Every structure is written in C-alpha cells, then in structure tokens.
Amino acid sequence: MKQHKYLAGIIGNCSYIAHIDTMANVAWMCWPYFDSSFVFGRLLDDEKGGTFSITPTHIIEAKQYYLTNTNILCTEFNCKDGKFRVIDFAPRFFQNDRSFMPLMLFRKIEIIEGEPEVTVICDPVYEYSDRTAKTQSGSHHILYTDLGMDMRLTSDVPLTYVLTKRKFLLTKTSYLCFSQNYSLEASLEHTAEDFLKKTAAYWRSWVRYSTICNFHQKEVIRSCLILKLHQFEDTGAIIAASTTSLPEAPGSGRNWDYRYCWIRDAHYTLNALELIGHGAELERYAHFIQNVALRADGRYSPVYSIRGEIDFPEKIVPLKGYLGNQPVRVGNQALEHIQNDVYGQIIVSLLPLFVDEKFAFEKLASATKLTHNILKQIENTMEESDAGLWEQRTSSQQYCYTYLFHWAGCNAAKKIASLIDDSAMFEKADQLLKKSIEKIESFYDEKEKAYTQSRKPGQYDASLFQLITMNYLDPDSDRAKNHLATLEKNLKFHDSLVYRYVHEDDFGKPETTFFVCSFWYVEALACVGRVEEAIQKFSNLVEYGNHLGLFSEDVDDKTGSQWGNFPQTYSHVGLVNAAFRIERKLDRPNFIFYEKKGTYNNGKSVHYCK
8 A cells, every 4th residue: 555645734823724735825714713714725635625735737746844943834846847945834924013814825826936827716714615715906905895704815926827727937936815804014035035034033032041852853843843833822722623524534433623722732732832841831731721612510621722712623524635535524522421531530630830940920820729629620520420531422431541630630739839838739639540540559450460441341542651650650660661561562553553442432443543543552661671672663753744843633554644633733742742752761851863884683774872
C-alpha cells in the first residue's frame, strides 16, 4: 500500500487557521472562527469546496517550507518559464499595546526569475457549500456577496484575469489580501510588506523568549508554533485540531469534528506551552474555564465551543469527504458524554496560577472557588461509570485513566490548599486522594503485573503509560517496569508505533496507531531509565511527520501513512513533552543534539552530542 501524507502546512494568527497545500491551494480555511463553515474546503470536496489557488502553467517542481521560526509559509515553484514563490501569512503582531490579528489572509507572489505563466482563482463558498458567491468588481478589489457575510479580495493582479480564471504572465511581484470586506488604509504593497515584516518579527520573538530544550530543538520549535496557533485568543479556548472528518483510517467511519475545546486536550497543550515558559496562554485558558457554560445538571462537559458553550450537536453534511471518505460530520456527540477525568485536568491546569510566582497576582478568589467546586464533582462522580478518554459512544464503565486524573487533581488541590491556607480544601482533597488510589489499585492485574484499562481482563490502554510519567508509580520500582513491559507486549507494533488499545470498540478494532500514544511510550521509557531506547524511538517517530514536520492524529503501522485530523495538537504535545523528558534524563542541558551516522549494536542510527 502506498504511503499517504498530508501535503500541506498551516498558517494562522490565533483568530483563524488556513491550510495551504504544496500546490499553493488554500485547501481548508474556516471563517471567521475555527468552528465556522469553511470558506475554502477542497480538503473535503474538490468540486463544491471553493477555491483559492495560484497555479503555474509549466511547473517542473515545487517545494514548501516555513520561514525560520515563524508561522509564515512559502511554496516555491520551479517552472519552464521562470521561478516564483507564494508567501502565505496571517498577520499577527503587537500594535497599540495589544495583539493585532485581523481576519486577513495575505498572499505574496514573489518573482525569483523569468516571467512564469500563472492562473489565480478565488471562489469562496459558505454554509458548507450551500452558499456560493456573487461578485462585484471595484477598482482594486472583488467583493463577494450572498454568503451570509461579505468578503473581499484586494489585489494588484488584473482582476479581469481572476474573475475569468485566465492565465497571465507574472511580470512583477504581486499581492493578494482576502478579508472580511476590509478596505486597506495604505497601499496593498506597503500594507502587505509591513505586515509581513512585523509578523515575522512577532513569531521569532515568541520563539526567542521560549525555553526550548536542545534535544531535537528544531522539531520542538515547530511543534510549539503549531500549538500556539490552536488557541483562540479572544476567549482562551484551545481546539484539538482545525479540521473535521479526516478519517482515522480509510473507510473506517471514524470521522470526527475536532474544531472544539476538549478540556483534556487543552490540559496537555498547556502543559507543553508551560514547559517552554509561556504563561499567557494559561491565563487566557483559566479565564475561559471560569466562564464556560455548565450543563443543566451542574456538570462540566468534556468539550466546549471556542465561546465556552455547548451548542454544536453532531450532524452529517452532504460532501464527498476526504479522499471520498464519508460521513462528513459537523459538531461532536462528545458534548453529550460523561467523561469524569476532566475534573482532575481542570485543577492540574490551574495549579501553576497558584504555585508559580510569575502569577502572584492571579491567585483570584474565583479560582479558589472553582477548585472547591471541582473537588465536589470528583466526590460526586467517584463511583460513576463514564465514556472514558477514548469517548466510547455505546458503553459506559469505570476507567483506570479517570481515577488517575482524580488522583492528580486531588494532589494539585492539596498543593493549592497549602499555599492559600485552606484547611477544608486540604482535608477534602486528601480524603478523595486516598479513595482515588483505592480505585486505581482495583485495576491491577496480579497475574500480568499491570494495570488494565477497565475491569475487563486483558484490556490494556496506552494512556496508562502515564501511571509512570505522572509519577503515580515510582519509575525506579519493579511495579512500574513490569507494568511497562506488559503494555509493550500488548500494544507496541512496528517501528516504535503504539496502538491506544487493540480490542474492539464501537467501530471494531482500531486500524491505525493513535500517534500521541507512541510519545507517551517514549516518555515512559525515559522515566524508567531506558534512555537510549527512548532516544532511538523518538528519532524514529519524528520521521512520520510530513514534509514540514507536521503530525496527524493517527499513523498506519504498516505503511507509515498519516490519517486523522491534521495537524493534531495531541501529537505535537506528545513530541514536546517527550523531548523535554529525554533532555531532563540526560541531564546535559548545554549539549546540542544532532543526527550523525553511527550505530548501536542493532545497526540503527543514533544521536551524538557536541
């Protein structure tokens, strides 16, 4: 079977995200919000999805890359009649003491040599292709109407050529700005060049003031830049991915909409961003959590819209689907689920606000009240079955992973209580901590010397690598090492890839590996002292990224193909956390690691340091 990769990169400004493929097509862009209808959606339907393309006539080859340490994407074409590159970016920089991130997509068509022939097409759609645009021409812009909102393309490309989709010679560097009907205050060229310079400076400053580990630094930087794009700055919500309905495996029916904020996913993302020293994202997310809508029964939903609401029931829309894979889903049924691990994740996510001196002025009464309320929810749900982190749709049971986060949340609450001198909180957290430990231990299989996913014998789960990485189990203990060995025997497959589980669920047995699980495995290896193995497997895993180092949700263990929503925050979080874990275990923070020819005894390449 041929290997399949998502040949696209993403740009964004924490207001929207656009996917640009290797032929400079805007393959996917939802507007004006992450969870709005797409404006350009060829990713899911190449006929009805709309088009924004810059296509050379006589192409020889193309390559795509990011400007170093930015979210600015370049697609470079070598043609028979010349060379040019398309520079795509979403403006983001500081202006008037605040973030400036307008709903604008800039496309600079920069001539390198010759006079290449190109075609520029811009045909937006809306309401998942139910609405198509009418056009009105101005002197330097095209106005698109009848979409539910007006949109504008401002360009110094002859507009007649754009409207008629006619080929033309690129004789000078040209610019396009797609916006929500904004008129520019200065010339297009001046605005584009000014915004490009300031946006590049913003991203490079963001990276410069990050604490990036030396181990696989380039990959860590790219992952952190990708994670940053997935936080909606206006509310602080963090989405799991910017796409919907990219299948976990071809023909599997496992096609989900991930354009929402899962409390669980956000917890992991914040943990990665905290590792690199960025606290502003945590502050925004804390504000989001304090303002989310509770369900009618007073519970927290496992997932929210970026506005903090529970208003996105799952439905199917009539589109072809990615590579013909249906259904195409909008909304997510998970909002109806009971997933009780979220309570511990909320407290753990808020803990830095109390313990980190950088947030000395953020120890608000509202956060303390929230912690009390979450502890009450842990108490109320201690004996309850739920859908689990893998979101079973037709069954409910008690999961070891849920109690692991009850345990983690109670530990965090005890630390908070000690810092704010709240004896009632401390006593409640300590009481629930002991109950959580009892629950976790009830999943221990004495014969197999490992913890099981549920109380069904023989069902193992890669999330339980975290019993080691979260220090529930002492990594130096035989119990931890035996647990790891059993998970390896039951979950690990080809070339470091790990299945989340191998037993049947609502849709049968999983056909692809859930990629973050492989990084959880790498972390566990490092924790128990198998550092050389962790390094080797990490190096294997980074090869499963696409040409830009972006990772999908799932990887086929037979072909190395990428599947599932893309890029997936979980996967990039896994990379960042595993890299930091390995660096800590090496205890050589001043060494820079790089790939060089060399071997272990098994003949595989290894890392050297300098």
